[in-house]
Amino acid sequence: xxxxxxxxxxxxxxxxxxxxxxxxxxxxxxxxxxxxxxxxxxxxxxxxxxxxxxxxxxxxxxxxxxxxxxxxxxxxxxxxxxxxxxxxxxxxxxxxxxxxxxxxxxxxxxxxxxxxxxxxxxxxxxxxxxxxxxxxxxxxxxxxxxxxxxxxxxxxxxxxxxxxxxxxxxxxxxxxxxxxxxxxxxxxxxxxxxxxxxxxxxxxxxxxxxxxxxxxxxxxxxxxxxxxxxxxxxxxxxxxxxxxxxxxxxxxxxxxxxxxxxxxxxxxxxxxxxxxxxxxxxxxxxxxxxxxxxxxxxxxxxxxxxxxxxxxxxxxxxxxxxxxxxxxxxxxxxxxxxx
Numbered sequence: 001x002x003x004x005x006x007x008x009x010x011x012x013x014x015x016x017x018x019x020x021x022x023x024x025x026x027x028x029x030x031x032x033x034x035x036x037x038x039x040x041x042x043x044x045x046x047x048x049x050x051x052x053x054x055x056x057x058x059x060x061x062x063x064x065x066x067x068x069x070x071x072x073x074x075x076x077x078x079x080x081x082x083x084x085x086x087x088x089x090x091x092x093x094x095x096x097x098x099x100x101x102x103x104x105x106x107x108x109x110x111x112x113x114x115x116x117x118x119x120x121x122x123x124x125x126x127x128x129x130x131x132x133x134x135x136x137x138x139x140x141x142x143x144x145x146x147x148x149x150x151x152x153x154x155x156x157x158x159x160x161x162x163x164x165x166x167x168x169x170x171x172x173x174x175x176x177x178x179x180x181x182x183x184x185x186x187x188x189x190x191x192x193x194x195x196x197x198x199x200x201x202x203x204x205x206x207x208x209x210x211x212x213x214x215x216x217x218x219x220x221x222x223x224x225x226x227x228x229x230x231x232x233x234x235x236x237x238x239x240x241x242x243x244x245x246x247x248x249x250x251x252x253x254x255x256x257x258x259x260x261x262x263x264x265x266x267x268x269x270x271x272x273x274x275x276x277x278x279x280x281x282x283x284x285x286x287x288x289x290x291x292x293x294x295x296x297x298x299x300x301x302x303x304x305x306x307x308x309x310x311x312x313x314x315x316x317x318x319x320x321x322x323x324x325x326x327x328x329x330x331x332x333x334x335x336x337x338x339x
Contacts, residue, residue, distance in 0.1 A: 002031055003106065004025070004108065005035075005101060005109070005111070006036065007039075007094070007112045007132070008069050009069070010065065011115060013115055013145040014113040015072070015073070015076075017111045018037065018111075020323055021111040021141075022077055022083065025083045026080055030082075033082055035085055036085075036086040037086070038090060038101055040097040041090070042092060063089060070087040073087070095131045099132065109141065110136050110138055111141045114143070115144075133296065133311065133326045134328060136330065137331055139216075139325060139331050140325070141325050142315045142318075142326065143321055144318050182321075184323070185290070188263075188288075189226070189290055189292070190286065190293070191294070192292060192310075197243065197245075208327055208329075209293075213254055213257075220290070220291060224262060227247045227266045229244065230281050230282060231268055231271065232278050251265070269285070286324075293325045294311040294327070295326075296329075
């Protein structure tokens with residue numbers, strides 16, 4: 001049985017995550033799947049001190065909203081004959097709730113939506129998806145729909161005198177984004193590299209990919225896998241070609257594991273400008289890809305705030321509903337023991 005955990009909060013991105021989880025199950029019709037939808041209520045974020053008198057009513061309201069979100073997700077699964085659904089309404093910090101349930105439930109994968117916040121707002125509010133990606137012991141699929149896109153849809157639909165059909169465009173447009181994102185089996189799976197594949201830093205990533213890529217191809221069924229090396233060196237250093245031999249070795253290994261049905265290739269892309277971040281280059285590549293698979297080494301604390309994570313940055317900039325699959329150092333240990 002394949003067990004997927006999907007964190008949902010009622011934002012359209014979380015419904016996109018639900019669609020992606022169910023799509024994975026739909027591609028494995030001969031395998032029984034169990035999808036757990038989890039909604040976390042954290043009233044401490046919104047209830048100020050000294051208002052205990054309204055706490056119960058407010059908590060009941062949050063529970064009602066949470067159950068509505070879970071029921072909608074369960075409805076989406078009804079058309080999948082091989083899917084068993086479980087719903088969890090939990091109370092507490094969303095990140096801790098997700099991580100605790102992932103550990104307790106022995107899940108194979110986590111799927112989570114993100115709002116795509118950037119800059120100072122993300123610094124203040126953080127991101128549940130990014131925290132889960134760094135700390136989860138299983139691979140995490142992140143799916144983005146930005147608040148800006150949703151606000152733009154609402155602004156158009158709420159114009160004075162807009163007919164009901166125009167207002168309904170919000171839902172239909174977002175659904176279209178979701179359908180376009182469910183193209184894993186029609187477009188390549190890209191595996192980006194920013195560091196030199198032959199460097200000592202990249203050795204860990206190569207090992208991680210060797211362990212997880214064959215299984216991920218079995219889950220995603222991509223027609224091709226493209227190793228994309230993003231060359232962000234300055235012009236003076238580009239005269240010396242990047243050593244791609246570790247990726248060619250990995251490509252041969254992958255071909256032997258997945259057979260001739262999946263085309264495997266290696267290519268290099270140069271960063272065009274000093275002002276362009278490698279994550280922007282990768283996000284553009286996702287436009288014509290089915291998904292991206294990235295490794296992350298789980299920076300935390302001040303080092304992460306200064307250096308950031310390319311995987312997290314790609315998720316924040318990815319096209320709507322295009323999935324970014326992240327395998328961290330922590331989940332790499334899971335792959336080695338589980339597969």
